[in-house]
Amino acid sequence: QQPVQSPQAVILREGEDAVINCSSSKALYSVHWYRQKHGEAPVFLMILLKGGEQKGHEKISASFNEKKQQSSLYLTASQLSYSGTYFCGTEGTGTGNQFYFGTGTSLTVIP
């Protein structure tokens, strides 16, 4: 039930773009994205609540394809501060505990 993220790790040079994918085997109601820097707590980035919704946050945006049970996080013109581990969190449509964090994607931006 844990969503799977890909890639597991990526290294970028400053200014390059990256896409992080999150796939679930369950039907989803919402997808959350968080970033965690080493040794720190996760920080909320955004929630996507509807199928097909896209949201943006400066140069970080995301899409949610409800039918495919997938979400993608887009980082454009990456900055050194973008380095960290990105987690998606998914909320299912059934009853009971339906919130799971994904496997994580380690992103390293180098000068």
Next chain:
Amino acid sequence: NAGVMQNPRHLVRRRGQEARLRCSPMKGHSHVYWYRQLPEEGLKFMVYLQKENIIDESGMPKERFSAEFPKEGPSILRIQQVVRGDSAAYFCASSQYQSAPSSYNEQFFGPGTRLTVL
């Protein structure tokens, strides 16, 4: 506006002792979540609480672990008779009430408690 507070930040226990981790949610937040994170791994959901009510504890081990969120005071995650495998970072998060149909709102995380079992 103070964020989510957790204490202690670091806790060392010997095998068989009890560990008590405290979490004070952000002001105005009525929901608390506890997660466990092993080194270089992701966040594993443990329990989701409202004041005086456990909403979901499906991620909690059946034995030795318990959580509460009393009407007054912080939420407490209690681990009895700790073992070395309990060593991890334990994060608490809080959120405002989220109306249906979505049950999960933006979560604000505390700095975590790093538990080491000797």
